[in-house]
Structures are given as C-alpha cells and as structure tokens.
C-alpha cells in the first residue's frame with residue numbers, strides 16, 4: 001500500500017481552516033490540520049504546490065522517515081509555514097496508521113496515562129463584574145481552570161476580551177474579516193498601553209482570589225506585550241495570587257528574556273504558541289526557564305515532533321499546556337487530546353469550543369464532561385471532514401489585529 005492522493009481543502013465556516021486529506025491506495029483516509037491563523041493560503045500553497053507530489057507513492061506507514069524527508073530534505077528548515085505543512089502530513093499519517101490498527105491514536109502513543117484531560121476555558125469581560133460572571137458560568141460547566149482577560153481602563157478593545165457584552169463567551173481568537181463579513185483588505189488596529197495594563201491587572205487577580213477562593217486555577221495571557229523588565233516586575237507583583245501560569249509575558253523570539261523574569265519571581269511561566277521547533281525551546285528547557293510548553297501540534301511539526309519535544313521537557317520537570325484556541329481546527333485539537341491522554345508530563349489543555357458551523361464541517365468524537373476532555377474511542381484521530389459541508393464555506397481573508405502604543409508606535413506583539 002502507498003499514498004495515492006494528497007488534497008488540500010480550505011474552508012471558512014466562520015473562520016478559515018486548512019486541511020490535508022491523504023488517501024492510500026486501498027482507500028484509507030487520514031486528516032491533518034495545517035491552519036495558520038491569518039496566513040492560511042501560504043500553508044495551502046506550500047502543501048499543494050510543493051509537498052503533495054512528494055507524498056505520492058510513499059509508504060504511509062513510514063511516519064518518522066516521511067517527517068525527516070520533509071524537514072531535512074528541502075534545505076529550508078523550520079518556520080511556521082513549513083512546520084504547519086509538515087504537521088498536517090504527520091497527523092494524517094498517524095490518523096491512517098491508527099485507523100488501520102483499529103485503535104484510537106492514543107493507544108499507539110503508549111496508551112492512556114489518565115482518565116481525563118483537565119481543560120481551561122477563556123473567561124473574559126470588559127470590566128470586573130462581566131469577568132466574574134464569565135468565571136461563574138465556566139465553573140457551572142465544570143471547569144476548574146480559567147484563563148482570565150479583562151479590559152484596561154482607558155483602552156478600547158484589548159486582546160482576549162469579548163467585545164459582545166458582559167459575561168459573553170469569548171470564542172473567537174482574533175483574525176478579523178471586514179465589518180460586513182466579507183474579505184478584509186488590511187488588519188484593524190487596536191491601541192495598547194503597557195503601563196495602564198500593569199497597574200490594573202494585579203487588583204483584578206486580588207478580587208478573583210477574594211471572590212473565588214484558592215481552589216480556582218487562574219491563568220493569564222500577556223500575549224507578548226511586556227519588555228523583560230516589565231514582565232519581571234509583573235510576575236513578582238502577582239505572586240501573591242498564585243497563578244497557575246502567566247503566558248507569553250515577553251516576545252517569544254528572545255529566550256533569554258525569561259532569565260530576567262525567573263530571577264525575580266516564582267510565578268509559573270508558559271510560552272510557545274508561536275514556536276515551531278524544539279530548538280525554540282532549547283534554552284528555555286535546559287535552563288528551566290519555563291514551566292509549561294505552549295506549542296500547538298499544528299504549528300510544531302505534528303504528533304511526531306510534539307512527542308519528542310514533550311519528552312525532552314519531561315526530563316526537566318516541565319509540563320504540557322498545548323495550544324488549543326479556535327484557530328486550531330478540530331483535527332489539530334484531536335491530535336492534542338491523544339497526546340494529552342498518553343504523555344506522563346501532562347499539565348493542562350486549552351479548550352475553546354468551535355462554533356456550530358465548524359462542527360458541521362468537522363465531525364468530532366472528542367468529549368467534554370465536567371471540566372475534562374477525552375479524545376474518544378473511534379479509530380484514528382476521531383475527526384472526519386465532511387467535504388460537501390466544507391465546500392459551502394468559501395475562504396474569506398482575515399487578519400490578526402495590529403497593536404499600537406498610544407504614541408502610535410507599532411507594538412512588539
């Protein structure tokens with residue numbers, strides 16, 4: 001048996017997704033997620049124009065060899081476009097291998113290490129009361145961990161906060177179409193003021209601890225907006241509120257920035273959603289500068305690469321916190337859940353449910369129950385794409401917003 005077809009499917013059920021479909025000569029189909037938020041067509045072209053023909057005729061069982069062929073072969077290594085494309089091939093091949101074996105993928109990764117996967121939700125609100133309502137709503141659904149993002153006095157729309165009203169679920173990681181829903185021609189711009197943010201946030205965590213007690217796991221995403229010294233002071237200021245993690249406090253490309261943050265605080269640190277290779281983590285892991293690996297399976301070369309990365313992290317006592325926003329398709333999410341269930345050093349899993357249209361296109365078998373996710377027992381990844389449903393949603397260009405400081409400078413993020 002060998003790979004007979006490799007087809008790229010772009011669909012936009014509310015937001016854009018890129019999917020790779022690999023079909024073997026005896027008709028087994030595997031699915032892979034290649035979605036790169038705001039740059040989707042670049043990966044679709046990399047896969048369709050450069051990778052697909054390289055796959056035809058290859059033995060679908062040779063997953064490691066195919067990974068190395070696609071990573072080392074082309075000379076140009078790493079980068080989000082390349083690694084999302086490799087990830088999609090890798091996921092699809094694992095999907096096929098597990099389907100052929102008749103088992104859910106996690107069984108091929110060593111079997112379950114736990115009965116369920118603790119998930120965290122995105123709670124947000126423009127002001128404290130709206131945020132508190134959102135936290136309560138998620139607790140009622142069974143969540144024991146929430147990421148909290150809130151408005152900053154004096155600023156308009158800020159990252160991670162639902163613009164649509166108090167306590168409303170925030171389910172759309174930014175990548176915006178035009179206001180009327182048609183294709184965007186340029187990103188929107190938001191304004192940002194780090195000093196205002198740093199002054200405001202510690203009081204928010206204090207109130208959450210007063211109102212919700214010590215049992216709630218509180219996470220927060222700095223979204224790469226602090227300088228190293230700002231992040232160090234912030235991590236120190238919020239130490240009393242014992243966050244589960246502070247995510248992306250500094251821009252991801254400067255690994256040594258986190259040395260400064262570590263020197264000043266014991267607030268646990270998570271980083272990596274914009275990383276795409278184990279080498280992005282080399283200093284962070286070997287110097288124990290982080291506590292959680294935030295990579296997405298979709299952006300870090302797939303299951304093969306993520307398993308190695310997480311095993312490397314495990315040696316240093318570092319846990320997983322796999323990226324799972326709505327710009328990861330249900331296929332990428334399923335890949336994360338199979339890994340989460342199997343690895344020993346699982347930390348927590350981000351979970352933003354997809355909208356109804358997305359779930360019409362991607363038929364999933366993973367479950368959420370009382371705060372815990374499970375990938376299900378269907379052979380393979382457990383997600384199938386309905387090609388007719390996908391064809392009904394045409395690609396619609398969308399951009400992540402650009403941030404400017406109040407003096408007009410484009411910000412680091």
Ligand code: KDG
Pocket residue numbers: 037173174221223273323324325327350
């Ligand atoms: O594409 C950008 C999103 O994936 C990002 O905004 C999500 O920061 C994010 C998170 O923590 O989920």
Ligand code: MG
Pocket residue numbers: 221223247248273
């Ligand atoms: Mg984040």
